[in-house]
Amino acid sequence: xxxFLTGATxxxxxxxxxxxxxxxxxxxxxxxxxxxxDMLTAMGADVLRGELADLDCLRKGAQKADAxxxxxxxxxxxxxxxSCALDKQAIETIGGTLEGSARPMLVTGGLATRAIGQGRLAxxxxxxxxxxxxxxxxxxxxxxxxxxxxxxVAVVRLPQVxxxxxxxxxTLLIALARQKxxxxxxxxxxxxxxxxxxxxxxxxxRLAIEKCRPGARYHAIAEESLSLRSIAEAIGHxxxxxxxxxxxxxxxxxxxxxxxxxxxxxxxxxxxxTRATLGWQPNGPxxxxxxxxxxxx
Numbered sequence: 559x560x561x562f563l564t565g566a567t568x569x570x571x572x573x574x575x576x577x578x579x580x581x582x583x584x585x586x587x588x589x590x591x592x593x594x595x596d597m598l599t600a601m602g603a604d605v606l607r608g609e610l611a612d613l614d615c616l617r618k619g620a621q622k623a624d625a626x627x628x629x630x631x632x633x634x635x636x637x638x639x640x641s642c643a644l645d646k647q648a649i650e651t652i653g654g655t656l657e658g659s660a661r662p663m664l665v666t667g668g669l670a671t672r673a674i675g676q677g678r679l680a681x682x683x684x685x686x687x688x689x690x691x692x693x694x695x696x697x698x699x700x701x702x703x704x705x706x707x708x709x710x711v712a713v714v715r716l717p718q719v720x721x722x723x724x725x726x727x728x729t730l731l732i733a734l735a736r737q738k739x740x741x742x743x744x745x746x747x748x749x750x751x752x753x754x755x756x757x758x759x760x761x762x763x764r765l766a767i768e769k770c771r772p773g774a775r776y777h778a779i780a781e782e783s784l785s786l787r788s789i790a791e792a793i794g795h796x797x798x799x800x801x802x803x804x805x806x807x808x809x810x811x812x813x814x815x816x817x818x819x820x821x822x823x824x825x826x827x828x829x830x831x832t833r834a835t836l837g838w839q840p841n842g843p844x845x846x847x848x849x850x851x852x853x854x855x
Contacts, residue, residue: 565630747787755842
């Protein structure tokens, strides 16, 4: 297949590009910069110069592709609502271009689902968390609307995606620990997150685009439940820093308001259905192993 890939120069997207190319697919990667274009060319991908806000460019990429994988997301935590609006606009634009065909599209989502607060793992059957001012990400809502229009689009839900360079939101915790001189968690640190190695996530994207089912939700989860205390302890040991608990009241001051809110959420789930449907078997290193071998500047 000829796959148009947004976010192709990013952490997850570049791994997806390599996986697709290794499996014999053609990749056309969206690249904003000359450096990004050169990186894609070096790995054997074709390049479409443009950015996520360039809707004509997105239409062009989708029109000429057999399939689309959307991994791009502007991670501007200072203006999360604007990032979410841009993401929704891109999904609607690409999906509208594919409407009337059977060409598949994968959209990237997260593990913020209606299972949060219910004391259980989120499953592929769980609806996404509702779109609100506090959580404005509308990726899955946009997908559901496209499915109703007959578009062959599905969702890949990502947990904390990691290697020894990056670890999803855990990267922010590592940077904060280095800045503050302490690796902290909230309360008892019992809140849990799920994780997956970046190469395992890339494999799932490839399997999912090859077997895409409209409206499906695929969970790229290798490890179901890692406590935030265990993550903080691993960070402290790797950085040779003290490990400490902060109270819920102290958390916004220590972590910042946005990250403190996320640290209260159970961002964990199961991938049992995904493994059965796609035959996906993750085998990469664990998150704690990658923190242990963290590459430091």
